[in-house]
Amino acid sequence: MKTDVMCTLVALQASLRAALTNDMVLTDTEEMLRFCRDWHGDVTSSAVAVLRPRSTEDVAAAVRACRELGVSIVPQGGNTGLVLGSIPDRPESQVVLSLERMSAIRNIDADDFSAVVEAGCILSELKDRIAEKNMYFPLALGAQGSCHIGGNVSTNAGGINVLRYGMTRELVLGLEVVLPDGTIFNGLSTLRKDNRGIDLKQLFIGAEGTLGIITAVSIKLMPFPDQVATALLGLNSLEDAIKLYRRARRDCSDLMSAFEFMPPLAFVLAREAIPDLPMPIAGDYPAYVLMEISGSGLVDIADLMERFLGSVMEDGLVVDGVIAASQAQARNLWLFREGMNEGQAKRGPHMRTDISVPLHRLADFVRDAEQAVSEALPDCISVSYGHVGDGNVHLNVLPPSGSSPDEAAAKIYKAKAVVNRVLDGYDGSISAEHGIGRLKRADFEERLAPSRRALLTALKQAIDPSMVMNPGCQLNFPGIS
Amino acid sequence: MKTDVMCTLVALQASLRAALTNDMVLTDTEEMLRFCRDWHGDVTSSAVAVLRPRSTEDVAAAVRACRELGVSIVPQGGNTGLVLGSIPDRPESQVVLSLERMSAIRNIDADDFSAVVEAGCILSELKDRIAEKNMYFPLALGAQGSCHIGGNVSTNAGGINVLRYGMTRELVLGLEVVLPDGTIFNGLSTLRKDNRGIDLKQLFIGAEGTLGIITAVSIKLMPFPDQVATALLGLNSLEDAIKLYRRARRDCSDLMSAFEFMPPLAFVLAREAIPDLPMPIAGDYPAYVLMEISGSGLVDIADLMERFLGSVMEDGLVVDGVIAASQAQARNLWLFREGMNEGQAKRGPHMRTDISVPLHRLADFVRDAEQAVSEALPDCISVSYGHVGDGNVHLNVLPPSGSSPDEAAAKIYKAKAVVNRVLDGYDGSISAEHGIGRLKRADFEERLAPSRRALLTALKQAIDPSMVMNPGCQLNFPGIS
DSSP states (O other): OOHHHHHHHHHHHHHHHHHSOGGGEEOOHHHHHHHHBOTTSOOBOOOSEEEOOSSHHHHHHHHHHHHHHTOEEEEESSSOOSSSSSSOSOTTTEEEEEOTTOOOEEEEETTTTEEEEETTOBHHHHHHHHHHTTEEOOOOOTTTTTOBHHHHHHTTOOOTTHHHHOOGGGGEEEEEEEOTTSOEEEEOOOOSOOOSSSOTHHHHTTSTTSSOEEEEEEEEOEEOOOEEEEEEEEESOHHHHHHHHHHHHHHTTTOEEEEEEEOTHHHHHHHHHSTTOOOSOSSOOSEEEEEEEEEOTTSOHHHHHHHHHHHHHHTTSOOEEEEOSSHHHHHHHHHHHHHHHHHHHHTOSOBOOOEEOOGGGHHHHHHHHHHHHHHHOTTSEEEEEBOGGGTEEEEEEEOOTTOOHHHHHHHHHHHHHHHHHHHHTTTOBSOSSSOOTTTTHHHHHHTOOHHHHHHHHHHHHHHOTTOOBOTTSSOOOTTOO | OOHHHHHHHHHHHHHHHHHSOGGGEEOOHHHHHHHHBOTTSOOBOOOSEEEOOSSHHHHHHHHHHHHHHTOEEEEESSSOOSSSSSSOSOTTTEEEEEOTTOOOEEEEETTTTEEEEETTOBHHHHHHHHHHTTEEOOOOOTTTTTOBHHHHHHTTOOOTTHHHHOOGGGGEEEEEEEOTTSOEEEEOOOOSOOOSSSOGGGGTTTSTTSSOEEEEEEEEOEEOOOEEEEEEEEESOHHHHHHHHHHHHHHTTTOEEEEEEEOTHHHHHHHHHSTTOOOSOSSOOSEEEEEEEEEOTTSOHHHHHHHHHHHHHHTTSOOEEEEOSSHHHHHHHHHHHHHHHHHHHHTOSOBOOOEEOOGGGHHHHHHHHHHHHHHHOTTSEEEEEBOGGGTEEEEEEEOOTTOOHHHHHHHHHHHHHHHHHHHHTTTOBSOSSSOOTTTTHHHHHHTOOHHHHHHHHHHHHHHOTTOOBOTTSSOOOTTOO
């Protein structure tokens, strides 16, 4: 680092400390590290400082101080994002603002089917506290032991229950947001219906911190689903899995809460990560579905699952299957889904995608994309799995074992181009649930229609004209100050 | 009308005819009348012209022509709105742009659980066409035989199924919008999950045409609920009705599709409108609930309803009840709910509200508001009913029969002030589902927080700086051109 840059940095850090309570400002490089490295550990950056406010007023003060100093802010929740949305890319002029100290649950109201919670609350803790009141918050994703509810809202997180309960957007009743000018938008209502003009909170959901900092959230709660039936099914093809999904929606009256597709390789990968994992189904099948039906009260969910499987097996849509007889067995079935991810990670760097296409084109897309990969990269392996009921597939590509980092990187780069080229013919999305962040910005911008770019630019200009909020995330805005 | 205004008007009309295909422009006062009178017939306005485009390109051309002529546009769907959002208030400088000729259903895809439809399609026609494919679009409201899907989206319509399926916003997958600069925003995707940056379509949902003109919509479809159980229940109080709602959500595993609260007066009013309507329950009760559970496939909905009612009647939460034994009987039960509205209309002008409060405060609010009305207006009658599961109550006030129009108007004015004053203490909304339009603009502006006003102004300035889109609706923006 050059001396003059160092001087600027030290001066900025001193100014932040002078402007804010000392306890809020972290500048020690070692201490800052965990805030500046991404979830996968692929990227390590740095920052002018890490700010750790304890209250909404602290956040507002931080925003005002940063504006005055010409420093921009990268808001950060649990830092579990997969697209580098909460890691600085301009360390000399960016601070990380972590919400981790704002983790209070302000209220859980079972009678109102709602809760109000600060942005920094860890999702699994929130869910546990809600469950204590026999209520349920359905957002469920791999990172739930670390991610924050504020980050979930800011990225409009998806996960395994979207088919039943929708994306995070559909679970949000209200928001408190610190705006780029340091004022506070107070919209922590718990009203289920409120048509007083344009619904401003929608702007901040999925904006990845580019229009303001979400400091608290009010959310919808559901009755706790005390009955859950989980089954692992063997099928003849992805096409059959999609047919099964359609039939399950109708036959199970939309009480299905998860429907995950996995290829045969899932078991191989899962056992590479968890060697003792018992094999749940005897035979080998070209396709597997992990399916969950859940409910509460007077509906007999176990009976529904049994009758449904009886019917689809009689029709040959499902070849073999096992229904978990206990919570422990259900947990083991889910371990395959989760172990598959760990197994991929153990094989080293690989290409991860997060693609959605219209449901009726999903099987064609996977076939075309896997074929294109095998033609362009014959020594790589494709693994396609995911939330197929939502049209969302994670089509990943694993370089051969023993690849050097450079070789792997080259193959990943090529694989991404190959898959995206196929995707462009399918009216699909390069980001179904992970967001854009900095990782997918170039791919996003490349595909952005002029009318959308114009609207996004007008919006940014209107709400954050001085570009204090997460510049470099989602989109670059040349021409704005 | 003064001569110079007339000249301007005729000149504007001629210019519109010159700029647009002649067939698109309606200027005959008689022919324009139905586009310039509101649903209730309370307000009759006029316009420079009524434009009736046949295509998205027509709409874009109309927007460009209006901008050039300095004429603003009031977009109109089925003109069934209740808040004067689609009726001109500046007839000398506004045109109505009706979407009625853009009514094509572009696609219904049962395999994708989606449909794509033009804005001017009548809701009930859309639902019927969808039902032919054994699919279901759950939006349901009184005006469905006349309202347009574009208007539903533009106003984020609610209705009776919100408790299960959400507001219109949650049913929208994509939008096509003509923007205020005449460009076309093409977002007619049917993807269920798409986190490519800020979700721009959210801006136009519920904006009541103030940011652009919705020309087509892609929507979510569900399996058709071929089992429906309908029951009318007698209870001891609104408090018990709310307890029943909470219990029903849990016991029926959120398969409840309607839960309407009615006071005893509902039956009196309904029979004033439909004298032959049979009385479904023998006794008189302080509170009634019309409840519907629905589903498809292997879940036995009739059995669920029976077991649920058995259980809540045993506990004394429900005193008496009747389950419809046929579709015709179910229809009769719904006629009470609908007849109650007609009965109110027959009694002449009255105050209508569309209020929401947090669910756990609903009973207190209704008690306080009704008491305040009876103190301030002892000769008026309050009728509180509605979608109580959503915290949404229509607390209406009927002036005494025989009131002169002026007397009635004075009482309505006073009743509104009284109810709104109570509401302000309850963190409620003056518009749960009807929107703001022009009717509620003053009440909305009066209660608008500065940070919200600033954001709404910035948004309007960013997207519609020349104020061509529905000025006077929702909010006035002094200082914008």
